Amino acid sequence: MTIFDATVEGRTGFRLPEEKSYGFEPIDVLPEHLLRDSRPELPQVSELQVVRHFTGLSRKNHSVDSGFYPLGSCTMKYNPKLNEEAASFEGFSQLHPYQPEETIQGALELMYNLQNSLCEITGMDDFTLQPAAGAHGELVGMLLVKKYFELKGDTSRKKVIVPDSAHGTNPASAAMAGYDIVEVASNKDGRVDLESLDRLLDESVAAIMLTNPNTVGLFEKDICEIQKMAHDRGALLYYDGANLNAIMGHARPGDMGFDIVHLNLHKTFSTPHGMGGPGSGTVGVKTFLKELLPVPVIDFDGQKYRIVYDLPDSIGKIRSFFGNFGVLVRAYAYIKTMGSDGLKRASEMAVLNANYLRSKLVELIPTAYSGICKHEFVLKGTKLISEYGIRTLDLGKRLLDYGIHPPTVYFPLIVDEAIMIEPTETETKETLDHFAATIATILEEAKENPELLKLAPHTTPVGRLDEATASRKPKTRWSKGS
Amino acid sequence: MPEFPYLPQTEVEIEEMLRAIGVKSIAELFTDIPEKFDVDLSIPASADEFTVLRDLKELSQRNSNLNDLSVFRGGGIYKHFIPSAVQRIAGRGEFLTAYTPYQAEISQGTLQMLFEYQTMISELTGMEVSNSSMYDGASACAEAALMSVRINGKTKILISQAVHPEYIDTVKTYCFGGNIQVDEVNFDRKSGQIDLSDLKSKLSDDVSAVIVGYPNFFGVIEDLREVRKAIPENVMMIVSANPTALAILRAPGKLGADIVVGEGQPLGNPPYLGGPGFGFFASKEAYIRKMPGRIIGETKDGEGRTGYVMVLQTREQHIRRNKATSNICSNQAFNVLLASIYMSLVGPKGLQEIARRSYDKAHYLAKRIEKMDKVRPVFTGPFFSEFVVEFKKDLSSLNSKLLKDKILGPLDLGEFRDDMKNHGLICLTEANRNEEIEFFAGRLEELE
Numbered sequence: 001m002t003i004f005d006a007t008v009e010g011r012t013g014f015r016l017p018e019e020k021s022y023g024f025e026p027i028d029v030l031p032e033h034l035l036r037d038s039r040p041e042l043p044q045v046s047e048l049q050v051v052r053h054f055t056g057l058s059r060k061n062h063s064v065d066s067g068f069y070p071l072g073s074c075t076m077k078y079n080p081k082l083n084e085e086a087a088s089f090e091g092f093s094q095l096h097p098y099q100p101e102e103t104i105q106g107a108l109e110l111m112y113n114l115q116n117s118l119c120e121i122t123g124m125d126d127f128t129l130q131p132a133a134g135a136h137g138e139l140v141g142m143l144l145v146k147k148y149f150e151l152k153g154d155t156s157r158k159k160v161i162v163p164d165s166a167h168g169t170n171p172a173s174a175a176m177a178g179y180d181i182v183e184v185a186s187n188k189d190g191r192v193d194l195e196s197l198d199r200l201l202d203e204s205v206a207a208i209m210l211t212n213p214n215t216v217g218l219f220e221k222d223i224c225e226i227q228k229m230a231h232d233r234g235a236l237l238y239y240d241g242a243n244l245n246a247i248m249g250h251a252r253p254g255d256m257g258f259d260i261v262h263l264n265l266h267k268t269f270s271t272p273h274g275m276g277g278p279g280s281g282t283v284g285v286k287t288f289l290k291e292l293l294p295v296p297v298i299d300f301d302g303q304k305y306r307i308v309y310d311l312p313d314s315i316g317k318i319r320s321f322f323g324n325f326g327v328l329v330r331a332y333a334y335i336k337t338m339g340s341d342g343l344k345r346a347s348e349m350a351v352l353n354a355n356y357l358r359s360k361l362v363e364l365i366p367t368a369y370s371g372i373c374k375h376e377f378v379l380k381g382t383k384l385i386s387e388y389g390i391r392t393l394d395l396g397k398r399l400l401d402y403g404i405h406p407p408t409v410y411f412p413l414i415v416d417e418a419i420m421i422e423p424t425e426t427e428t429k430e431t432l433d434h435f436a437a438t439i440a441t442i443l444e445e446a447k448e449n450p451e452l453l454k455l456a457p458h459t460t461p462v463g464r465l466d467e468a469t470a471s472r473k474p475k476t477r478w479s480k481g482s
Numbered sequence: 483m484p485e486f487p488y489l490p491q492t493e494v495e496i497e498e499m500l501r502a503i504g505v506k507s508i509a510e511l512f513t514d515i516p517e518k519f520d521v522d523l524s525i526p527a528s529a530d531e532f533t534v535l536r537d538l539k540e541l542s543q544r545n546s547n548l549n550d551l552s553v554f555r556g557g558g559i560y561k562h563f564i565p566s567a568v569q570r571i572a573g574r575g576e577f578l579t580a581y582t583p584y585q586a587e588i589s590q591g592t593l594q595m596l597f598e599y600q601t602m603i604s605e606l607t608g609m610e611v612s613n614s615s616m617y618d619g620a621s622a623c624a625e626a627a628l629m630s631v632r633i634n635g636k637t638k639i640l641i642s643q644a645v646h647p648e649y650i651d652t653v654k655t656y657c658f659g660g661n662i663q664v665d666e667v668n669f670d671r672k673s674g675q676i677d678l679s680d681l682k683s684k685l686s687d688d689v690s691a692v693i694v695g696y697p698n699f700f701g702v703i704e705d706l707r708e709v710r711k712a713i714p715e716n717v718m719m720i721v722s723a724n725p726t727a728l729a730i731l732r733a734p735g736k737l738g739a740d741i742v743v744g745e746g747q748p749l750g751n752p753p754y755l756g757g758p759g760f761g762f763f764a765s766k767e768a769y770i771r772k773m774p775g776r777i778i779g780e781t782k783d784g785e786g787r788t789g790y791v792m793v794l795q796t797r798e799q800h801i802r803r804n805k806a807t808s809n810i811c812s813n814q815a816f817n818v819l820l821a822s823i824y825m826s827l828v829g830p831k832g833l834q835e836i837a838r839r840s841y842d843k844a845h846y847l848a849k850r851i852e853k854m855d856k857v858r859p860v861f862t863g864p865f866f867s868e869f870v871v872e873f874k875k876d877l878s879s880l881n882s883k884l885l886k887d888k889i890l891g892p893l894d895l896g897e898f899r900d901d902m903k904n905h906g907l908i909c910l911t912e913a914n915r916n917e918e919i920e921f922f923a924g925r926l927e928e929l930e
């Protein structure tokens with residue numbers, strides 16, 4: 001039942017203070033055609049009804065707080081409660097973006113320090129905290145590339161190279177910046193194929209977008225060669241840092257020669273995913289791109305923190321105000337808590353957990369690539385089809401019955417029937433053991449009763465939903481009597 | 483090794499796990515990274531929760547927060563009353579720590595909430611379809627411009643100079659990416675509305691869309707019917723609206739808007755220095771396949787039970803890659819939850835009363851100011867809850883004095899436009915109590 005179905009005319013969950021009206025009415029001034037002609041049909045329910053409705057909805061969700069969430073490429077690590085506590089301080093949440101600088105010195109200091117910490121963690125020279133998510137950061141990065149070549153007067157570079165294993169946002173973001181996308185193939189080891197790259201990398205290429213460790217969880221060992229190749233031919237090197245969780249304190253994109261980096265604070269830096277957002281896709285650059293960053297930038301003159309808009313070469317504004325400040329507070333709290341030792345340790349434990357789980361699972365389902373992995377790994381589910389007649393999807397759906405969120409499936413695109421698993425560092429060994437045991441149980445079920453998997457899940461609030469029909473004639477809103 | 487509450491591995495377990503993997507040490511797990519990249523991070527070492535919270539509390543107290551101020555400043559972010567239930571329910575971990583609802587069967591809470599939200603936005607905007615959020619009002623506005631270009635294939639955007647300046651700048655940045663030309667249309671110096679004759683003179687065959695605010699940045703309500711009349715049918719009208727105002731204003735969808743966007747923060751979201759809020763994004767149904775962002779639809783499962791899924795995912799980056807309608811992936815779903823709870827609590831009458839009070843209080847103060855001889859209301863066009871006044875004296879020093887009285891005074895428009903020195907944008911909402919308004923009016927009379 002939707003909240004609209006609970007509506008009873010005249011009911012409400014809200015009361016305003018008793019106050020004398022001054023007697024000004026829109027109807028006195030506005031022409032009739034600008035006055036609302038019908039009431040917006042919002043729900044009419046009591047406060048308790050609202051509380052029960054949303055509590056009921058929350059129970060239909062899986063979440064990190066309720067169970068294992070090994071969703072590859074998403075870094076579903078624990079979201080510390082202390083971060084929420086800090087973000088709820090009214091000295092952070094109750095700030096207006098147009099307050100005078102001197103009344104938000106604490107907020108500016110937080111942002112300035114966070115910029116510096118991120119510079120140190122990534123080896124970059126400057127950071128903007130404005131992008132609202134990873135994809136937004138990528139767009140900013142690609143616009144920086146575009147602006148850079150425009151200022152240089154180099155108008156011949158129209159292409160951006162993206163590996164075929166890249167996240168979909170990479171090509172989409174480069175396209176939004178007006179670039180043509182050239183895909184570079186991965187080799188059989190799951191890494192960028194140097195020969196193909198060599199062939200594709202000519203004077204028409206503005207940038208290469210790389211993810212490292214890449215989306216199959218492998219470190220791009222040839223990164224030094226790739227770096228040299230790119231820069232020798234005048235292209236910039238962009239780093240999708242969504243996977244930084246594997247390498248903190250072990251390697252820095254800046255030291256690898258990357259010119260631009262985006263980080264997902266909602267992954268590595270533990271801010272909650274909130275059902276799909278808000279995130280923060282902060283972008284770091286080397287000094288030569290500093291003047292191109294979006295405005296405003298936060299600066300410190302030794303005494304006061306300042307908001308600087310005057311940056312003539314800036315790409316401009318990419319959103320309103322300063323970014324998702326509430327998310328920045330959480331990430332800052334996390335960095336303060338973990339510190340240099342904790343961040344390094346977190347990466348080590350993320351890699352340990354991934355390799356341990358991988359070692360247990362390879363006995364059941366083959367991995368797509370051999371050798372040690374970083375924070376995540378990819379299994380190849382084709383064996384499920386040949387041996388049991390079930391697909392990766394079915395395995396995932398059956399996991400739901402066991403209270404476990406399925407891994408990312410069918411991504412990256414370069415692995416058939418891909419099963420991408422990222423346990424994160426915050427899970428216990430018992431949880432990993434239990435997961436492996438559950439996969440074993442499900443494979444037994446597949447042997448004996450494949451239908452059980454094909455019709456799964458059986459214990460969730462709804463079963464598999466008809467997405468095809470839903471998309472053919474989308475019903476995107478509630479309406480009375482339907 | 484210090485203790486880390488978020489890291490469960492004991493030394494014994496680590497040994498066991500390393501053995502299972504077949505390596506001798508943690509370091510061996512990192513041998514694929516060239517040694518020369520090894521680094522010691524020079525940031526402070528880890529700390530316990532209590533020290534971190536103490537330090538952050540202290541940092542937060544170095545800000546003056548809106549709860550301690552009388553707020554007469556808006557300009558895109560507004561202080562409204564937020565019922566306690568909003569934060570209390572939303573804070574549940576099942577909402578906060580869930581990912582994007584890719585696995586529909588265990589995300590029905592998220593999906594149904596977003597479906598209900600889309601319904602509410604459709605109601606407010608008068609549009610047939612709403613997506614489930616964009617990053618903020620400004621980027622939603624920019625994405626609307628890109629969408630209009632996708633729909634009609636033309637290459638120029640006209641945007642009124644009375645649209646929020648940060649939105650104008652954001653539209654320009656996105657259009658720089660898309661190689662789309664942006665021309666600004668003047669506003670009428672008297673009414674504060676878009677200058678229709680300037681608009682007409684700038685129309686040409688390559689104009690894809692016209693963007694106006696409703697109300698605009700100056701608080702003035704654009705006559706959308708007249709704007710629609712002034713532009714040919716094959717040019718889109720994009721409206722950037724304040725959602726609170728929509729409770730009493732004619733829905734843009736009924737006045738010929740093709741796409742309606744805006745900042746959703748006024749709906750139950752704390753101001754947070756301007757983010758996170760969310761961008762709402764609604765359009766005519768005919769354009770749904772050109773829309774950016776996630777859209778939720780109702781459907782059934784095998785047993786005929788009603789459920790909700792993400793629809794038309796083939797528009798999105800994870801499937802369509804460089805041909806996607808947008809690169810957006812993560813959005814602002816949690817902020818949408820705050821808005822959904824808020825709208826459910828306040829209901830239609832509550833939201834209309836909030837809008838009506840904001841209007842009433844703003845018009846009262848404007849009347850008071852009209853009578854002061856050193857201050858002059860600038861625009862004659864109808865306004866909602868914000869209005870521009872010109873001060874004879876220096877506005878920034880006036881604001882400093884007001885701040886001593888714990889008043890966050892008018893937004894200084896001189897910081898946005900050279901031709902608006904000492905012009906202040908004054909904002910009122912239902913959260914400004916009458917006695918605050920009296921005090922503020924009194925201080926203005928004395929100080930000017």
Ligand SMILES: Cc1ncc(COP(=O)(O)O)c(C=O)c1O
Nearest residue numbers: 073133134135167169242811812
């Ligand atoms: C490798 C990679 N890059 C980019 C992104 C996009 O990030 P966001 O969803 O914050 O836009 C993701 C997130 O799913 C990712 O995994």
